[in-house]
Amino acid sequence: xIEIDRDRCVKCHECVRDCAAEVLRPGPDGIxxxxxxxxxYCMNCQHCLAVCPKGAVTCHGTTPDQxxxxxxxxxxxxxxxxxxxxxSIRRFRQAPVPSEVMEKLKDSLAWSPTxxxxxxxxxxVIEDPADMEFYRQETGRMLRLMIRSGIMRLVYPxxxxxxxxxxxxxxxxxxSAPHMIAAATPKDAPCREADPWIALSYFDLFAQSFGxxxxxxxxxxxxFRWNRRLRRRLNLPSGYRVGAVLxxxxxxxxxxxxxxxxxxxVRIGGNL
Ligand SMILES: Cc1cc2nc3c(=O)[nH]c(=O)nc-3n(C[C@H](O)[C@H](O)[C@H](O)COP(=O)(O)O)c2cc1C
Numbered sequence: 672x673i674e675i676d677r678d679r680c681v682k683c684h685e686c687v688r689d690c691a692a693e694v695l696r697p698g699p700d701g702i703x704x705x706x707x708x709x710x711x712y713c714m715n716c717q718h719c720l721a722v723c724p725k726g727a728v729t730c731h732g733t734t735p736d737q738x739x740x741x742x743x744x745x746x747x748x749x750x751x752x753x754x755x756x757x758x759s760i761r762r763f764r765q766a767p768v769p770s771e772v773m774e775k776l777k778d779s780l781a782w783s784p785t786x787x788x789x790x791x792x793x794x795x796v797i798e799d800p801a802d803m804e805f806y807r808q809e810t811g812r813m814l815r816l817m818i819r820s821g822i823m824r825l826v827y828p829x830x831x832x833x834x835x836x837x838x839x840x841x842x843x844x845x846x847s848a849p850h851m852i853a854a855a856t857p858k859d860a861p862c863r864e865a866d867p868w869i870a871l872s873y874f875d876l877f878a879q880s881f882g883x884x885x886x887x888x889x890x891x892x893x894x895f896r897w898n899r900r901l902r903r904r905l906n907l908p909s910g911y912r913v914g915a916v917l918x919x920x921x922x923x924x925x926x927x928x929x930x931x932x933x934x935x936x937v938r939i940g941g942n943l
Contacts, residue, residue, distance in 0.1 A: 681727075682702060715730060716788045753876055757879045761924075763847055763848045763921065767850070773796070776796075777794075779874065785869070789860050793907075796852045810845070811842070811844070814844070818838055850920050851891065851916055854868075855912060857910050859910070884922030895907075
């Protein structure tokens with residue numbers, strides 16, 4: 672439902688031009704309106720609201736006054752420092768992330784882009800050390816069973832040392848992190864594979880901008896897929912699947928320099 676304030680609208684049609692779903696058209700009087708039979712295609716992306724120079728558009732109940740004005744962006748050099756200095760942190764302090772930082776991190780999740788602006792993503796932030804301990808213990812128990820059964824050696828033939836460490840009770844999966852965040856999507860979401868990774872990539876960089884440490888927990892994704900007790904503890908609705916997991920907390924390690932990774936080939940596309 673898109674409402675246009677007729678007193679504010681200056682008929683510039685920026686909203687019409689910016690509507691990716693093309694549901695807005697100028698009416699006979701020049702004031703844009705949603706074409707009724709196309710309304711169902713509106714993704715509630717709020718571009719019409721954001722682009723309007725006069726604040727004339729209300730989108731699905733969200734008014735222009737509720738939306739932030741543009742703030743100062745990090746300059747490209749700061750962004751590059753962030754990308755270059757972000758490290759996978761595998762040594763964490765056993766201290767909770769301050770609640771004001773935690774709230775900002777959680778608030779930022781709303782701006783994750785998703786395929787077709789599907790807002791059915793679910794995030795689970797594990798804040799309580801007792802909950803982390805449950806995931807750690809249950810995953811360890813499951814993995815030890817799988818290792819004993821021989822399955823793990825078949826699935827991960829190159830990971831012998833890793834499997835030995837799991838058998839010895841070392842937390843090589845959750846890295847003693849005080850917190851983690853899991854992103855889950857409905858199995859019928861248009862971009863169910865991409866959405867969780869993109870959302871947590873944004874979270875990752877934002878968390879590191881606070882000086883926090885983060886680490887992707889690829890194995891955690893498998894653990895949630897394999898183990899119903901882990902899913903139950905999350906209270907994951909049926910039809911949902913955990914798509915990405917990221918560990919985070921205060922780092923116990925400091926890197927006095929960035930790495931210098933081997934560049935990926937970047938080719939100029941085209942049929943030259
Ligand atoms: C999809 C994905 C899954 C990953 N899973 C794990 C993991 O399960 N455990 C871990 O310690 N690191 C994991 N990593 C971190 C990578 O090992 C790390 O990004 C890589 O070694 C480069 O190090 P850097 O992130 O410090 O630059 C994962 C990274 C990605 C992108």
